[in-house]
Amino acid sequence: MEKLKLLSTGTNPQTVKESYVLPPELRPGNLKNSCKPIPVIDLGGGGGSSGDADESIINQIYDAGRGFGCFQVVNHGIPEGLLDEIRRCAEGFFGLPVEDKAGYCSDDPNRLPILSTGAAVYRSSGKSYWRDFLRLSCYPVEEFMHLYPEKPPEFRDAITGYTVETRALATRILRMIGKGLGLDENHFEGALEGGQIRMLVNHYPPCPDPSLTLGLPRHADSSILTLLLQRDVRGLQVLHGGSEWVEVEPLPNAIIVICGLPLEFFTNGLVRAAEHQVVTNASTTRTTINMFVTPRRECLVAPSESLITDGTPRSYRSFSYAEFTEAHAAAEHDRRKTLDAFAIKR
Known part of the structure; x- marks a missing residue:
């Protein structure tokens, strides 16, 4: 536990250690912030298939995927009580005594479950990022539920219910x-x-000088979709148009949907993988719950032939999801470098 020096353990630091201070070009605030908000889409409540959605909702989701690669959904059908419970348990986990968390601590990025701090795969800068995190596999539920944290005592049931709901x-x-x-x-x-x-579960304690570091750097996700739940503390920013960071406004009980790189490959570039980063703040802890929905490792990632036309020729070769994850890790989750690794050269 001492080796990891979790940010959330002990008193709040009064200065940003050198290991967290990013080079000037990687710090927040180098691009102007946009006032253009990401789309908010009302799903009309309930569950069911897309056949229950009217054409306007389908068009809104597709347009948001093309323009931002990110949007918020409200009236999505996940019970508010479950959202409150999973948030309460996630926040409560990081408030547990040291001895209750020690068994999850590791600096081995391949271990699951894992409680760790700083950077997971973004190591080329030699710097750490201002967050602690808990990562675990949670679906299929029957395969992993015995590994869910036992404390807080309601956490296991909350993870089980939330996993089923978010996958649906x-x-x-x-x-x-x-x-x-x-x-x-x-x-x-x-x-x-x-x-x-x-x-x-990303846990971002207050940072003495948010201008010097980031909670997470600019990146694109390796999931086909990421579903993110937060409270009312800002921090997530999405890149729009290649030059403007859009701050995602927290909405009560909304789920943020982030399109990942596999979806960009599957759609031959018609849906964009959202590049995003997380900024810190000096006064308030921010905890988010991210659900990464991934294809199976042997899945063939390739666009439907119906999406390939004379006007939109095929942009990327076919590959397995396992090959993609290796290339994406080697590119340190950089969207453009990962796309280039599979691009068809003409």
């Missing part, structure tokens, strides 16, 4: 994206069959 929501959203592309609504479900869901 992700499936529903992918069906609507498929319909927006003119594909069969079940087009993406083959990729998800047998795929895992990983939970990442």
